[in-house]
Amino acid sequence: MSVLEDATAVLGDLVAQPTVSADSNLELIAYCAAKLDALGAKTEMTLDPSGTKANLFATIGPEEDGGIVLSGHTDVVPVDGQEWSVEPFALTRRDGRLYGRGACDMKGFIACALAMAPRFAEADLARPLHLALTYDEEVGCMGAKVLLQALKASGRRPAICLIGEPTEMRIIEGHKGCYEYSVAFKGLAGHGSDPDAGVSAVEYAVRYVARLLELREALKARAIAGSPFRPPFSTLQVGRMAGGIAQNVIADHCQVDWEFRPVAPADVVFLKSAIAAYAEDTLLPAMRAVHPDAAIETTVLGEVDGLEPMADSEAVRLAAALTGGNATDVVSFGTEAGLYQALGMSTVVCGPGSIEQAHKADEFIAEDQLAQCLGMLERLARRLEGAA
Numbered sequence: 001m002s003v004l005e006d007a008t009a010v011l012g013d014l015v016a017q018p019t020v021s022a023d024s025n026l027e028l029i030a031y032c033a034a035k036l037d038a039l040g041a042k043t044e045m046t047l048d049p050s051g052t053k054a055n056l057f058a059t060i061g062p063e064e065d066g067g068i069v070l071s072g073h074t075d076v077v078p079v080d081g082q083e084w085s086v087e088p089f090a091l092t093r094r095d096g097r098l099y100g101r102g103a104c105d106m107k108g109f110i111a112c113a114l115a116m117a118p119r120f121a122e123a124d125l126a127r128p129l130h131l132a133l134t135y136d137e138e139v140g141c142m143g144a145k146v147l148l149q150a151l152k153a154s155g156r157r158p159a160i161c162l163i164g165e166p167t168e169m170r171i172i173e174g175h176k177g178c179y180e181y182s183v184a185f186k187g188l189a190g191h192g193s194d195p196d197a198g199v200s201a202v203e204y205a206v207r208y209v210a211r212l213l214e215l216r217e218a219l220k221a222r223a224i225a226g227s228p229f230r231p232p233f234s235t236l237q238v239g240r241m242a243g244g245i246a247q248n249v250i251a252d253h254c255q256v257d258w259e260f261r262p263v264a265p266a267d268v269v270f271l272k273s274a275i276a277a278y279a280e281d282t283l284l285p286a287m288r289a290v291h292p293d294a295a296i297e298t299t300v301l302g303e304v305d306g307l308e309p310m311a312d313s314e315a316v317r318l319a320a321a322l323t324g325g326n327a328t329d330v331v332s333f334g335t336e337a338g339l340y341q342a343l344g345m346s347t348v349v350c351g352p353g354s355i356e357q358a359h360k361a362d363e364f365i366a367e368d369q370l371a372q373c374l375g376m377l378e379r380l381a382r383r384l385e386g387a388a
Contacts (some may be wrong), residue, residue: 003374004367007115008098010035012369014107015100021075021139024052028074032056032133035114039121041131046150046179048142053135056146060117061125061384062109068318068384069130069161069345069378071336072110073137073144076102082361097209104353109164109373110364112352125384130158137336140180140302144336148343159316161340164351166358166365169372171319172349173327174309176229176261178334178364179268180301183208185243188291189252198250199291202243204283205254208237208296211278212258215271222267228309229331234267235332236260253280261332262306306338307347315348323350323378331355 001009017028022350033043033056041058048054061067079088079101086092092099099109113131122128135143151158165172185205190198216236223233243254262268279296287294309330310316317329333355341347352369 003115003119004371007111007374008091008093008367009368011098011100011103011107012110014111015091015102016089018089018133019075019102019134020078022078025074025135026052026054029054029056029133032110032114036060036117036131039117040079041117041121043253046146048135048146053143053221054386055135055143056131056133057147057151058131060120060131061128063156064128064325065157065159067128067130067158068380069132069158069340070098070113071132071134071161071163071340072106072113073134073336074107074110075136075138076105076107077138077359079361084361086299086362088363092381096367098367098370099362099364101363102367104166104363105355105358106165106351106353108166108370109351109354112370112373112377113164116374116381119378119381120384123381123385126386127384128158129380129384133176134336141304141339142302144339148338148339152343154307158345160318161337161345161347162315162319163335163337163340163347163349164373165335165349166351166353166355167331167349168354169323169325169350169352169369169376171316171323171325173307173313173316174228174330175307175334176234176263176332177304177306177338179260179262179302179303181258181260182299183258184254184295184299184302185254186293186295186297187252187254188250188294190246190250192250195250198252199287199294200250201254201316202251204287204296205243205256207283208275208279209241209256212236212238212275215274217270219267222231222270224264227263229263229332231332232263234260234262234264234271236271257301260367265305290354304334304336305338305342307335307341307349310346312348313348315346316385319348319350323372
């Protein structure tokens with residue numbers, strides 16, 4: 001069996017595990033750990049608070065600093081409401097494409113890494129090769145935070161991290177951050193005929209959203225000259241708003257879910273301080289003048305910093321040597337890369353498949369993309385043998 005056939009078979013096994021973020025990934029992690037344990041890798045798991053989800057960190061080669069991390073997330077987005085022409089949790093091969101939920105984002109990369117693991121295990125590696133598999137990337141990079149906290153506590157210091165998100169094997173040196181919030185408004189219900197006797201959570205939520213949209217325009221004016229991002233400024237959007245029970249009842253509850261994708265740390269400070277001040281100094285006093293128990297409660301769903309392009313990046317140099325690519329780019333979608341960079345690792349995003357296929361019905365990865373990724377990993381094995 002060729003390594004491409006092996007990777008395809010592994011991908012089929014991974015896709016068959018419906019690791020939607022809301023569900024457990026333990027069976028998939030056990031599958032990956034068994035494969036790596038059989039090769040003599042040192043494997044460690046870290047769990048979420050519920051014990052139903054796990055990260056896996058595996059090491060092949062010498063246990064020392066300066067290694068290379070291949071990182072991928074194991075969770076996938078739901079298929080609910082999507083019209084698939086194939087079974088989403090079974091790999092379908094058709095016209096050079098492999099269809100299935102997660103095939104592109106990002107089980108294709110994980111399958112390549114597992115298929116190449118025997119090659120790494122057989123090699124006389126002068127530097128360690130690590131494989132990091134995480135849970136809940138799609139809902140705030142929760143697993144990576146736990147894994148990296150454990151890695152930091154262990155005292156080990158890998159030098160480089162390669163995040164295998166789908167980039168069509170292009171070298172991505174930077175991306176925006178991703179901050180996600182859910183804001184609950186608690187008012188006072190009442191009869192619609194006397195609006196001043198109650199506190200409409202919906203109406204105050206509308207005012208909150210209006211302020212967010214004003215701040216969104218202000219963010220556009222803060223765009224950094226020469227920004228490589230598209231669009232060049234920090235973005236904000238309201239994804240969901242729900243509240244109330246009927247048109248003639250003053251709503252006592254409302255929820256607003258929104259996200260923010262910053263290009264600069266200063267924009268984070270600007271936006272968070274501005275919207276917090278508006279809620280605390282303007283909205284809440286007006287609400288509590290009628291109902292002292294009124295509240296605005298913000299839940300942080302996730303705050304993940306972006307990947308900052310570096311003038312001198314060991315990870316970019318390595319990716320260029322492995323792929324033959326001379327150009328780098330930035331993207332607007334988020335990954336776990338900023339978390340690895342914050343821990344001191346030189347980090348780059350480069351993996352098989354196109355982000356255009358991610359999260360959609362009939363998600364697929366092209367077979368030639370898997371072949372290119374396997375070629376990259378073969379060249380990595382040769383470099384690690386020579387400790388180049």
